[in-house]
Amino acid sequence: MTELCITATPTFNSSPQRLADFATLAEALDYAAEGCTGFNFHDNRGRLLAPLAYVEVRRRALDAARRLKSLGLERGARVAVIADTDPAFMEIFFGCQYAGLVPVPMPIPMSIGGHERYVARLDRLVESCEARVAIAPTHMVRYIEEMPSVDTLAFHGDIEAFRTLPVEEGMTLAPSGPDEIAYLQYTSGSTGFPRGVEIRQHAIMANLRAILASGLAVRPQDRCVSWLPFYHDMGLVGFVLGPMASQLSVDYLGPREFAMRPRLWLSLMTRNRGSIAFAPPFGYDLCTRRLHGSDIDRLDLSAWRVAGVGAEPVLPDVLERFADHFAAAGFDRRAFLPSYGMAENSLAVSFAPLGTGMxxxxxxxxxxxxxxxxxxxxxxxxxxxxxxxxxxxxxxxxxxxxxxxxxxxxxxxxxxxxxxxxxxxxxxxxxxxxxxxxxxxxxxxxxxxxxxxxxxxxxxxxxxxxxxDLIIVNGRNIWPQDIEALASRLAGINRGELTALAPPEEAPEVDVVVLVQTTLSDEQERAALVKEMAAGIRSEFGIRCTVSLLPPRTLPRTSSGKISRSQARRQYAAQLREAMGAAPTPSAAASS
Known part of the structure; x- marks a missing residue:
């Protein structure tokens, strides 16, 4: 039995490039469908699973639009879609554009803290956006089915069940106009429960035009590679809408696949000559820590001209280590492109100059x-x-x-x-x-x-x-990242394993709290770590510090993978209240 051979969509397009000079996302996809480029999905071994040319995206989206409209949804109704890295997401998201509906990308169950907690979070998000439809990949449908609000939905199920819905005959579609909402983008929730950001068509098109023409100076020969989640603004706008609006091909890995095998990201860059890829600092750091020797020998990153950095504070030492580590693979540190942005501005606000590095x-x-x-x-x-x-x-x-x-x-x-x-x-x-x-x-x-x-x-x-997050001590403004940088150097701990916080009311005797994830089990080693870190912070900053050691994967994170300092502070305060009257042991916490 012969294996079916599939090939990725090409880098070079058959139509002249236009950089988001369209009124709406539907118009942008109409034009992209005239060419031969598109989305390419890869599995957990880096193998191409599904090439999806934009002409096919448009065909599926129009079919999805007719099925959605046949549900009797009012114009502007919200459609929740669990945003796994899957072709079905494109079908529903762009189907909403053609149907005059509002897609709402939902986070996948990754680093959120268990089945029940994810279902509760999903239910709250679906209720807060007043969704009328909820669609998930087949292996995630159970989360939707377990939501208390599931009975309020006009339809819920996976993409296969959705495709069996009847289509009303003689239907005329009216795509979303420039002044209508293109989608709801939930914030990462770093300072509280995520809020649904209303992004209108004219706003997203303005941001895409500025990003593609000015921020990235996109060229016809560019190709994108991404593992960023579709429910995050950098993943959605930067690597779904951006490539489509500039008719570029893009290669995808899922965020879970990247976390397990970060080399796949760089291998895809090598294989397909990727030139544009973004990541938060922790993504670059993970590659540096996990790839060595023969892994690097097999890479060729010389085509990578834009190595974007965003979504969290840019850590210079992390980028320097990455550049040094992968110089032998042809990576040019001048490719680094620090940026600033947020969901409330569609995505990008500013970019550093191209080709100059950090x-x-x-x-x-x-x-x-x-x-x-x-x-x-x-x-x-x-x-x-x-x-x-x-x-x-x-x-x-x-x-x-x-x-x-x-x-x-x-x-x-x-x-x-x-x-x-x-x-x-x-x-x-x-x-x-x-x-x-x-x-x-x-x-x-x-x-x-x-x-x-x-x-x-x-x-x-x-x-x-x-x-x-600012820590104020006797009129001094102390930045938590300065404390975190020192603490990580003192203990040889990765920056992503600790966080510095202003103390809650339950800890009035200290100026700062440092929470550290560690695998250390020996009591003497734990006590020595706490003592060294607290003493070092007091010596450097002249402040009183409590260090608390936590098990791995304990610190709460936002949907984009950042440590949520506000949630960590609330959890720490709750633990103090629960343990009120009990003195901490040296292995758990110490002050200096």
Whole structure:
């Protein structure tokens, strides 16, 4: 029996390239379908499973649109779809575009904390967006079926059951217009329960045009490779909508497959000459830690011209290690492209200059902590003890603006740290069914308060952290990432295994709490780790620190994989309340 041979969609298209100069996503797909490029799905061994040319995506989407409309859904109704890395997601997402409906990508059950917890989270998301339909891959349908709200849905099931729905004869489709909602994008939930961000067609098209033409300077010979989840803005906008709107082919791995075998990502880059790929810092770090020797010998990363970095604070040491580690495979560190963005702005706000790599701004830490001023160091190496560094995320995209403001909302001069506010054509219309939070964040003048802190220089934006994560000790502003960087160096622990927090009310005797995941079981080794870390932090920062050791995979994470400091703080406070009156053992926690 011969094996069916399938081939990926080509890199070079048969139609002239257009960079998102369309009014809507449906118009963009109409044009992409005239060419020969498309989406390519790979399995957990890197084998091509399903090439899906854009012409086929459009055919399936139109069929899905007719079936959705046959359910009697009102225009603008929400369709929840568990966003696994699967061709069925494209079918439903783009089907909604042609039917005048609103797709809502839902997270997959990955690092969320168990079956029941995921079902509860999914149910809450479906209720919050008032979905009328919920569709999942076959192996995930049980999660939808177990939701308490399942009986309120007009339809629920997998893609196979959906395809058996009858189609009303003589139906006329009316795709979503420029002023209608293109999709709801849930935030990662790093500071609370995720909110549904309303992204209208004109907003997403404006962001795609700016990203593709200016931020990435996309070329006809480019090819994308991604493992980013479709429910996250960087995965959805950057590597589903972006390639489609510029008619590029893209190769996919699932996020779980990448986590288990990160070499598959780089192998795909090698095999298909990938030139554009993005990842949060932890993705680059995972590759560095897991690939060695013969793995690197088999790679050729010389075609990789845009190695984007985003979704979480950019860690310079992580990127430097990756560049050094994979230089032998042809990786050029000038490919690094730090960026700044968020779901509320469709995706991107700013990009560093292309082809220049990562640029650091070295500043005086005392001035930063005590006066909120990012004073540049003349000689960073000579003043290393009193220095901290921030990555340049570049200037805002064309048509977009950034202003740094103080607590009263007044603009601040260059090198003064304040709240990052943004304005531009890519902004959301609001949070779905949440007018109060929309008013708090999005002013009548069109400026959006991101909740981030940062400062501007002539080179661009430098993000220093989240406002809610800032640790204030006796009037000093201490950034948690500075503490985390020191703690990881002291203990030789990966940055993704620890977090620094402002202490909850239940711990008034300390200035900062550091939670550390570890596999250490020996009591003496655990006590030594806690003592060394607490003493080192006190010596470096002059603050009182409690270090608490946790089992692996304990720290809560957002849907995008970031550690949720706010949730970790709440969990730590709950544990303190539960153990009130009981003194911690040296192996569990210590103060200095």
């Amino acid at each position: 640029s650091l701004d070295h500043v005086n830490r005392d001035a930063l902590e005590q006066h909120g001023e990012a004073r540049a160091l003349d000689d960073p190496e000579a003043a290393e003890v009193n220095a901290t560094s921030f990555v340049n995320c570049g200037h805002p995209l064309p048509g977009h603006d950034i202003i740094i403001r103080d607590s009263e909302g007044q603009p601040l001069p260059e090198r003064h740290v304040g709240r990052v506010t943004i304005r531009g054509p890519s902004l959301m219309s609001g949070y779905f069914r949440d007018p109060e939070q929309t008013r708090k964040s999005l002013g009548d003048d069109g400026w959006f308060d991101t909740g981030d802190l940062g400062y501007l220089t002539s080179q661009g934006l430098h993000v220093t952290g989240r406002h809610k």
